[in-house]
Each structure stands twice: as C-alpha cells, then as structure tokens.
Amino acid sequence: MIAAMVGVVGYQIVRYSSGASQKDADGCIQNSDADLRIACCAHGLAGSIAAAMLGRAGIDAMLIDPHPVYPVDFRCEKLDGPQMRTLALTGLADAVLRASTFDRESWVARFGRIVEKRPGDQQGILYDTLVNTVRSQIPNRTEFIHAKVTDISSSPERQTVKLSKGDEISARLVILANGLNIGMRQKLGMDREVISPGHSISIGFDAKPADGRGFQFPALTYYAENPSDRMAYITLFPIGAAMRANLFGYRDLHDPWLKQLREAPRETLYAMWPGLRKLMGHFTVPDFIKIRPVDLNVTKTYQRDGIVLVGDAFSTSCPAAGTGARKLLVDVERLCNMHIPRWLATPGMDEAKIASFYDDPVKRACDAYSLSKAYDLRSFSINQTLPWVARRWVKFFLHWGKGTLRRVAATRTLGESARNFDPGVRQNPYPH
Numbered sequence: 001m002i003a004a005m006v007g008v009v010g011y012q013i014v015r016y017s018s019g020a021s022q023k024d025a026d027g028c029i030q031n032s033d034a035d036l037r038i039a040c041c042a043h044g045l046a047g048s049i050a051a052a053m054l055g056r057a058g059i060d061a062m063l064i065d066p067h068p069v070y071p072v073d074f075r076c077e078k079l080d081g082p083q084m085r086t087l088a089l090t091g092l093a094d095a096v097l098r099a100s101t102f103d104r105e106s107w108v109a110r111f112g113r114i115v116e117k118r119p120g121d122q123q124g125i126l127y128d129t130l131v132n133t134v135r136s137q138i139p140n141r142t143e144f145i146h147a148k149v150t151d152i153s154s155s156p157e158r159q160t161v162k163l164s165k166g167d168e169i170s171a172r173l174v175i176l177a178n179g180l181n182i183g184m185r186q187k188l189g190m191d192r193e194v195i196s197p198g199h200s201i202s203i204g205f206d207a208k209p210a211d212g213r214g215f216q217f218p219a220l221t222y223y224a225e226n227p228s229d230r231m232a233y234i235t236l237f238p239i240g241a242a243m244r245a246n247l248f249g250y251r252d253l254h255d256p257w258l259k260q261l262r263e264a265p266r267e268t269l270y271a272m273w274p275g276l277r278k279l280m281g282h283f284t285v286p287d288f289i290k291i292r293p294v295d296l297n298v299t300k301t302y303q304r305d306g307i308v309l310v311g312d313a314f315s316t317s318c319p320a321a322g323t324g325a326r327k328l329l330v331d332v333e334r335l336c337n338m339h340i341p342r343w344l345a346t347p348g349m350d351e352a353k354i355a356s357f358y359d360d361p362v363k364r365a366c367d368a369y370s371l372s373k374a375y376d377l378r379s380f381s382i383n384q385t386l387p388w389v390a391r392r393w394v395k396f397f398l399h400w401g402k403g404t405l406r407r408v409a410a411t412r413t414l415g416e417s418a419r420n421f422d423p424g425v426r427q428n429p430y431p432h
Contacts (some may be wrong), residue, residue: 037062038340039161039171041149041184044070045127046177046311046328048134053090053336055142059344062143063135064163070131074204074290076325077244078103078237079130081121086329089337092137099133100125101238103219108399110223112275115396116403120219124239149184152176152307156350159306172306172349173340177332179312185299188307196296199374200232201258202319203247205265205289207236210282215243217279223396224381225273227388232320232381234269234276248320250382253293262289294318296374306349308357310335315367318374320381323366330366 040050042065055061079087079096087093100123108116125133138144148164152174161169178184182192209215219237231249238244251257261268265285270277298315310331317324339357343349357363379388380395 037169037171038173038175039152039159039169040064040175040177041152041161042175042177043179043181044073044075044177045131045134045325046179046313046332047175048131048138049090049092049329049332050175050177050310050336051142052092052134052138053332054340055139056091056137057336057341059340060141061138062145062169063138064145064147064149064169066146066148068144068146070128070135072126072128073131074202074292075127076130076319077126077204077239077246078122078124079325080322083326083329084121084123086326086333089333090329092134095133095137096125096130097123099129101240103237105217106219106221106237107217107279108221108223108403109279110275110396110399111225112278114279114403115400117406118402122219122237124237124244126239149178152184152188154188154304154306156305156348159349173343174307175335176307176309176313177311180316185302185309185313188304190302190304190309191300192297193300194295194297196374198252198293199250199296200294200318200320200378201249201251201253202292202294203245203249203258203261203289204292205245205247205285206242206287207245207280207283208243208286210284215280215283220279222273222276222279225275227382227384227392229272230382231272232377234273236280246319250378253291258291262291265289292319294320296371302358303351303355305351306354308335308354315371317370318377321370321373321377323370323373327366327370330363334360334363 037060038054040047040054040063042048042050042063047063047065048070051061051063079100084093084096087096103120103122103124105120106118106122107114108118145163147167149161150164151162153160154174157172159171159174161171161174163169176184185192207215215236217236219235221233221235223233224231229249230251231247234245234247236243236245257268266283294316296316296318299309299313302309302314311328312324314331317327335357339360342356343353346353380391
C-alpha cells in the first residue's frame with residue numbers, strides 16, 4: 001500500500017480503499033495486500049503526484065496530508081513546455097491542462113523594447129490549484145489520511161510510520177516528500193547543508209490594468225535593465241482572468257526596497273525599470289504582495305533502508321531559474337514509473353536497492369542542471385564583470401535576432417497569401 005504523509009496534528013480517514021484497513025495485534029494498520037504497501041510522507045505536489053501515479057497503476061495507495069484541500073501557497077505558478085512533457089509521463093497532464101491557462105504568445109523585452117514575440121508554451125496555474133487538481137486524479141480506492149507523521153523507523157524489510165493519534169502504518173517503502181519541513185529528516189539522522197543561504201527571492205502578485213481594457217501583451221518577460229538592480233526579471237502571464245506577476249531577484253529579505261514595493265508597487269518598479277512603464281502602463285495591485293526567500297540546500301547522509309527522498313526533501317532549487325517543477329517531476333516520474341515497480345518485484349527494500357534511484361542518470365542530470373542554472377542566472381543578473389556583461393548583451397541580441405527572423409517570416413507568409421488571392425474568383429464563405 002502507498003501512503004503519503006506530512007506533519008500536522010489530527011487524524012482523519014477521508015477516503016477509504018477498496019479493502020477496509022485493519023489493525024494487527026501490534027496496532028499497525030494492515031490490509032489484505034500489506035506486502036505491497038508504500039508510505040509516502042508528503043506535503044504538496046510531489047507526494048500527491050506519487051499517490052496518483054501509484055494508485056492509478058493499481059498499487060494500493062494511501063495519501064497522508066494535513067489538509068483535505070491544499071491551501072493557498074506561493075510556490076510554482078506556471079509550467080513550461082518541457083515540464084508539461086515530463087508531466088505527461090505521469091499520466092496527469094490532461095487534467096492540469098484543463099485547470100490551467102495557456103499563455104498563447106510571450107513577449108520578451110528589455111530597456112522598454114520588445115525584442116521577441118515567441119509562441120507560447122506555458123500553462124499558468126496557482127500552486128494550490130495544481131496540487132488539488134492532481135489530487136482529484138487519485139483513485140477512490142486510495143486512502144487519504146489526514147494526520148501528522150511523528151516518527152519513522154526503517155529496516156531492510158519493512159518500515160513503521162507513526163501518526164499523531166497513535167496509529168502506526170507498516171510499509172515496505174517510505175517516500176519522503178515533505179518539502180522544506182526538515183523535522184522528520186533530522187529525526188532520521190539526515191543532515192541538511194545550506195550551500196547558498198539567501199540565494200534568491202521570489203515575489204508574486206496580481207497586476208490589474210487601471211483602464212480595465214487589459215494589457216497589450218498576452219504574456220511578458222522583462223529582463224533587468226542594470227545589474228545594480230539586483231533583480232533577474234519579471235514575468236507576467238495569465239491565470240484565468242487575472243494577469244499574474246512573478247518577480248525574481250537577489251536581495252536580502254530585510255532590504256527596505258521590498259517594503260517600498262509592497263507599499264507602492266507600480267512606482268517602485270518604474271523607478272527601477274523606467275522602460276517597463278511603456279509596456280505595462282498604469283496598473284494596480286489589488287492584493288497583498290507575497291515574498292518568499294530561497295536558500296539552496298541539499299540533504300546529506302540520506303542513504304537509508306526503506307526510505308527514499310524526492311523533490312525539495314532531497315535538494316532545493318531556485319524558482320528564478322525555473323527548474324524546480326521539472327526537478328520534482330523528474331524525481332517522481334522516474335521513481336514511480338521505473339524504480340518502484342522493479343523494487344516491488346523482489347523481496348526486501350534495503351539501502352542498496354534504494355540507491356538505484358539516486359544513481360538514476362536522468363535524475364542526476366536534472367539535479368545538476370537545476371543547480372548549475374541557479375548559479376548561472378544569479379551571475380547573469382548581477383555580476384558586473386566583463387564576461388557577464390558580454391553574456392547579457394549576447395542574450396539580448398539573440399532575442400532580437402530571433403524576433404526579427406519571426407517578423408520576416410510572418411511578412412513573407414502574408415505576402416504569399418496576398419499574391420495567391422484571386423479577386424476574380426468568388427470565395428465560398430461556407431466551404432464543404
């Protein structure tokens with residue numbers, strides 16, 4: 001059986017499996033297929049995807065999470081093309097597509113100038129909507145337990161997960177997907193190393209045009225005008241009827257600039273980037289601006305019998321680099337599609353078996369790319385040495401070049417259509 005869990009007081013079974021769970025003489029929750037049990041200690045997207053994938057694959061599953069409905073949480077708010085392709089491998093992409101908003105076309109700008117209009121490939125979706133959409137795809141036979149995980153003990157054969165009400169779950173495997181909550185990892189003796197404290201800062205808010213007519217762009221990415229701004233870029237994209245803004249930078253959480261941004265967002269942005277005014281015009285921010293600082297950290301001494309870490313529980317990523325969702329998706333997709341079926345085919349769940357997931361070449365490549373891009377984007381945005389200044393201008397001209405080629409191609413297409421149009425031939429408005 002698969003279970004996903006996190007830490008919040010209270011216990012409630014909110015969804016029952018096809019076979020009712022029973023308790024053995026030792027108080028452990030058991031069922032008729034207990035040998036296939038997997039306990040997934042989770043909080044948020046990773047654990048929800050794992051429960052959905054494994055439950056839909058016919059493996060008896062249990063989701064343990066403190067919230068029956070995942071609450072509002074400022075995290076990933078859009079998925080790009082590569083991330084959606086990875087999501088498709090989980091079998092959950094169609095549901096997410098229905099719940100998200102396609103950006104249609106994305107404009108790229110700097111210094112107030114549009115340098116490229118590229119085809120859209122991003123789906124805007126608030127994080128809580130994303131998690132709850134994934135949960136809606138979990139089969140009815142999958143139990144949903146509403147509880148706090150207070151302890152986990154592991155062995156090469158079976159693991160015991162203790163819940164806040166005193167119940168225990170016996171499992172072959174524990175998937176630890178509890179994100180930034182380090183309490184359980186510390187209990188297990190897993191050390192966390194912060195490799196880049198205060199690495200970046202993420203800012204989210206809705207932008208509403210003052211005239212009510214909407215912005216001129218379908219979606220926009222505006223890059224910083226000067227490295228002294230200590231910002232990377234702002235991206236605006238639709239979620240439903242709203243235009244959502246995500247602003248990424250490299251400032252301390254106590255920087256007075258952040259307070260100014262909350263008090264006067266439009267004026268503060270335009271003081272920093274005057275060119276942005278020409279594109280956004282007069283706008284208001286109707287709700288509270290959310291700000292989240294980000295540390296880069298990795299979990300050390302994670303090798304354990306019967307326990308596997310995924311997503312932020314294993315290592316964090318930088319939201320500005322846009323790799324966090326893909327890193328999480330790759331982890332869960334590889335684990336559930338490839339490794340767990342192999343592990344369940346043979347007895348035991350020792351450390352050597354679990355190691356094959358951490359050694360997975362696709363996972364390792366994705367982790368390395370995520371970390372490299374986090375450092376590269378920071379240097380690209382704020383490093384004032386000549387090589388990085390040159391890279392910024394090269395990127396600017398590459399965007400301009402691609403934008404020019406697209407405009408030329410579009411002009412040629414229109415010209416050919418005009419030449420092929422014969423005004424002497426009556427056009428049928430209702431072709432069969």
